[in-house]
Amino acid sequence: DGGITQSPKYLFRKEGQNVTLSCEQNLNHDAMYWYRQDPGQGLRLIYYSQIVNDFQKGDIAEGYSVSREKKESFPLTVTSAQKNPTAFYLCASTKGQVSNEQFFGPGTRLTVL
Amino acid sequence: DAKTTQPPSMDCAEGRAANLPCNHSTISGNEYVYWYRQIHSQGPQYIIHGLKNNETNEMASLIITEDRKSSTLILPHATLRDTAVYYCIVRVGDTGRRALTFGSGTRLQVQP
Numbered sequence: 001d002g003g004i005t006q007s008p009k010y011l012f013r014k015e016g017q018n019v020t021l022s023c024e025q026n027l028n029h030d031a032m033y034w035y036r037q038d039p040g041q042g043l044r045l046i047y048y049s050q051i052v053n054d055f056q057k058g059d060i061a062e063g064y065s066v067s068r069e070k071k072e073s074f075p076l077t078v079t080s081a082q083k084n085p086t087a088f089y090l091c092a093s094t095k096g097q098v099s100n101e102q103f104f105g106p107g108t109r110l111t112v113l
Numbered sequence: 114d115a116k117t118t119q120p121p122s123m124d125c126a127e128g129r130a131a132n133l134p135c136n137h138s139t140i141s142g143n144e145y146v147y148w149y150r151q152i153h154s155q156g157p158q159y160i161i162h163g164l165k166n167n168e169t170n171e172m173a174s175l176i177i178t179e180d181r182k183s184s185t186l187i188l189p190h191a192t193l194r195d196t197a198v199y200y201c202i203v204r205v206g207d208t209g210r211r212a213l214t215f216g217s218g219t220r221l222q223v224q225p
Contacts, residue, residue, distance in 0.1 A: 004156075035215075042200065042215035043157070090156050102149075102213055104156030 003027065004105035006091050011110045013085075021076045021108045023091035031094040032074040033102065036060060036087045043090060049074055078110065085112045115140045115203040122220040125195075131188040133219050135201030138182045143205050146177060148186045149215070150197040157200065157215070160186065191223045 004025045013019045025032065031050045035043040045058030049068040063082025068074055078085045088109050092102040118136040125131040137146065147162040161168055161175045163184075168175045174187040188195055200218040 040217075042217050043213070045214075088154070092156070101159045101162070102157075104158070107154070107156050109154070 004091060004093060004103055006089075006105040006108050008108060009106065011108055013110070013112050015112055016080045018077055018079050019085075019110065021078065021089055021091075021110070023074045023076065023105060025072055025074075025091075025093045025103075025105075027093060027095070027103060028071070029093035029095055029103070030071070032068070033092045033094075034058075034064075034066065034074070034076045035090040035092065037090060037107075038087050046076065046089075085110060115144055117201045117203055117216060119199075119201055119216065119219045121217065122222070124222050124224055125188075125191045127193060127223050127225050128190055131191040131195065131221060131223070133186040133188075133199050133201075133221065134183065135186070136183045137201070137203045140181050140203050141205075144203050145205070146175065146181075146184045147202040147204065147213075148173070148175065149200045149202065149213075150195075151200070151218070152194075152197045160199075191221075193223050193225060195221065196223045197221060 007022045033048040034046040036046055037043050044060050046064050047058050047066040049055035052071050055066050055068050063079055065077045088107050090107045091105040094102050115137050145162050145164050148160040149157040151157040161170055161173050163175045177184045198218040198220050200215050
């Protein structure tokens, strides 16, 4: 079955450590996105990538970094510079050039101790 | 993207229709209305979208007023599994793949 996978579901890290969240899709989608969600809030865009080897900052990119070396993969690194990293992180992808139907992964809940 | 306004929460009895309203009074002519939902601790799920005509699919119906300033998402026979946060999003169709803007949505609680 096609879809988006994120791993792990739950992640714990000590303060000051960098951590990388995985996002893989086998839908052959060109565009991929990373969102952050805090309790009781909507989603906020961190980074997005429309094609391989290209990505743009979203609304809250500070303290995060991404790469897009392969079409199917869009990992997100939460660096020690991110002041409040504990959150629910969601990866998504979009089907085509003119499409607003985004497909979301199951999310990774990151807790920094 | 036009701003949307949704009630923060709603209740619905199981088996009854759930009608979720959304106001988007500043919508422009080329903007679509999209609905997503998010079940607790899961990723959002696309439900339906429309421009000006009413739309129906296997999940829901979307009713857009004639002036397009508001819309209603209808879940015809709500089940407990429909308990979720529902997001109404307004945006143009040809976006160059810009990301979606999610507000706070409406928390729908389906009661047994």
